Amino acid sequence: MSIFRFRGGVHPNDKKQQTEHQAIEKLAMPKMLYIPVLQHIGSPLESLVNVGDKVLKGEKIAESSAFLVSPIHAPTSGTIKKIENHYFTLMGEMNTIFLEPDGEDKWCELFxxxxxxxxxxxxxxxxxxxxxxxxxxxxxxxxxxxxxxxxxxxxxxxxxxxxxxxxxxxxxxxxxxxxxxxxxxxxxxxxxxxxxxxxxxxxxxxxxxxxxxxxxxxxxxxxxxxxxxxxxxxxxxxxxxxxxxxxxxxxxxxxxxxxxxxxxxxxxxxxxxxxxxGTPIIDKVVTVAGNAVKAPKNIQALIGTPISELLDAGNTNREEIDKLIVGGPMMGMAQHTELVPVVKGTSGVLGLTLSETNHCKSRACIGCGKCIEVCPMGLTPIMYPRIAENESWEEMKTYNLMDCIECGCCSYICPSNRPLTESIKLGKTKLREMMCK
Ligand code: SF4
Ligand code: SF4
Known part of the structure; x- marks a missing residue:
């Protein structure tokens, strides 16, 4: 056992018992795959295919000559039906390649x-x-x-x-x-x-x-x-x-x-x-869990599979879902639609019920200092909502905002349910916008 410990941190209930013994299952072939042209940190790729093209499994379908990029490949063989904006887990919509599988699942030549x-x-x-x-x-x-x-x-x-x-x-x-x-x-x-x-x-x-x-x-x-x-x-x-x-x-x-x-x-x-x-990344193992998911499991899903199909495979009671999350509950992104697709970075799809989410109203800060105690980056989260209220975004830099790893420990521990992570994310967006001007 390691004897070192990082600063701060919290002990949320790990809830892993829902799926830790569930062996990886392959999902049936979806009717349509929605493949966003951005699945890495960096700028979106250019599509290498056109509507009507036939592609083989593993064929490169999007690329860019920029430095910070990673190409995208067809997860199965089929026909390109559309290339247009579609729902995306990270930011509303993204240019997306619609691939209709032909059922043959035929590989291209691999090297x-x-x-x-x-x-x-x-x-x-x-x-x-x-x-x-x-x-x-x-x-x-x-x-x-x-x-x-x-x-x-x-x-x-x-x-x-x-x-x-x-x-x-x-x-x-x-x-x-x-x-x-x-x-x-x-x-x-x-x-x-x-x-x-x-x-x-x-x-x-x-x-x-x-x-x-x-x-x-x-x-x-x-x-x-x-x-x-x-x-x-x-x-x-x-x-x-x-x-x-x-x-x-x-x-x-x-x-x-x-x-x-x-x-x-x-x-x-x-x-x-x-x-x-010689196999490119064409699929991802995703945990499907949360109390609304009646048969939680680990699913190997093709990139581009809508998360609705993973929720179906987990026999999910949609009416019980209070919050739909892609990723984990601490750092994941809440979604308003099940039409967002699995991408390379997708690790989880959670259907959380009311009993698993927090709807307490935000109250005044009581100055308990718990957010500072648990911050693994040694930051002062208590300051961020105050600065965000005044919209003095530059001041956030004085409190090392960009060092924040958005782990959510401060929000998790705060007894007043202050909008700590929200103001951090907003502050980062505003500072990035200012840098781009
Ligand atoms: S979200 Fe940021 S400020 Fe809050 S605890 Fe994590 S690193 Fe610290
Ligand atoms: S944990 Fe919440 S209430 Fe306590 S100091 Fe931080 S922001 Fe204030």
Whole structure:
């Protein structure tokens, strides 16, 4: 058990018992796939296809020449029916490719790397980029960029993030259990790219089965497993680095500034698939849970599947849903429609009932300081609603707003139900708008 602890954090009921023992199930082929041209941090891609085109499974259908990008591939074979704006989990609407499956599910030609041990770093990075691999822990940062730090930066540790600290979510846990050997080979590929010896998997102690399986799988690999006491938000990169290595990433800096590259354990499986099989990311394991979901489960869904089909598969009572969330309850996004599609970064779909949501009215701050105590970034959340009320957005910078990881610990703990996370998100949007002017 690791002896280090990051600052702050909270202990929400992890609710993982709903799905932690549910093996991954494949969803039936949807009638239509809605594939947004933005599924990574960065700018939207250009569509490579036109209405009426026939595509094969795995064929590249959207790309861009920009630096911070990751291409998108057809999740099955079929016909392009439309390309137009459609509902999107993150920001209202997004240009979307409508793909009607032809039922044949026929692959295009794939180009795996025959012997990755003999491949160069550049060849491996190119393969990872071509297969559209992004960080699958939710951040969706293009992986080829994260694995290629500047030459003057010395990386000594590869840290695998298996914390999955958000309540309800168990998709990473199932992937670690069911795709263990692929994950370990993916880690070996990462190790070669980064040229590091020190490899750690950080995993929380509420995943007993996965811990036992991984301990067996890493024998004679040199990979170290650090079992961490469950604490939210341990899956944050900076928090995981502190908990496993006792290193502090300074304000405004990235993990590479302390010699670490962090990758999600599910991303390691995607890297294996890209390099060894030449397979791009075309699907995602998603936890479907919450009390309105009568048969909660982990579903392997094609990218572009509307979440309504996942809710159907979970035998969800729509009338009981008070809040529909994509992601986890702490950091996920509330949705107003079930027509939003699964994208590469989708980890959960939650149908929460009234008993699982918080509708208490916001009251005056009582100055208890609990929000400051639990903030893992050492911020002063109490200030943000006050500043937001005055619309003095520049002042938010004085309180290091951009360091906030939007973990929601402050809102979770606040006895007055102050709009802390809301004012933080609003402040960030306003500051970004001001920077773009
Ligand atoms: S949401 Fe931001 S301010 Fe609130 S606890 Fe998390 S890091 Fe701190
Ligand atoms: S936790 Fe809520 S009530 Fe307590 S100081 Fe922070 S904002 Fe005020």
């Amino acid at each position: 795996p790397i025959a012997d990755w041990k003999k491949a160069t770093k550049d060849e491996l990075l190119k393969q990872i980029k071509n297969c559209g691999v992004v960080g699958l822990g939710g951040a969706s940062f293009p992986t080829q960029i994260k694995l290629d730090p500047p030459l003057d930066v010395k990386i000594d540790t590869l840290l695998l993030n298996g914390a999955e600290c958000e309540p309800y979510l168990t998709s990473d846990n199932r992937v670690m259990l069911e795709k263990t050997s692929q994950m370990i080979e993916g880690i070996q590929i990462l190790k070669k790219i980064l040229n590091v010896e020190n490899v750690i998997i950080g995993i929380e102690d509420n995943k007993k089965e996965a811990i036992a399986k991984l301990k067996e799988a890493v024998l004679e690999t040199g990979i170290d497993i650090k079992v961490l006491k469950t604490l939210y938000p341990q899956g944050g990169e900076k928090q995981l680095i502190k908990a496993t290595l006792n290193r502090e990433v300074p304000s405004g800096k990235l993990p590479m500034s302390v010699g670490v590259v962090v990758q999600n354990t599910t991303t390691a499986v995607a890297i294996y698939e890209a390099v060894v099989n």
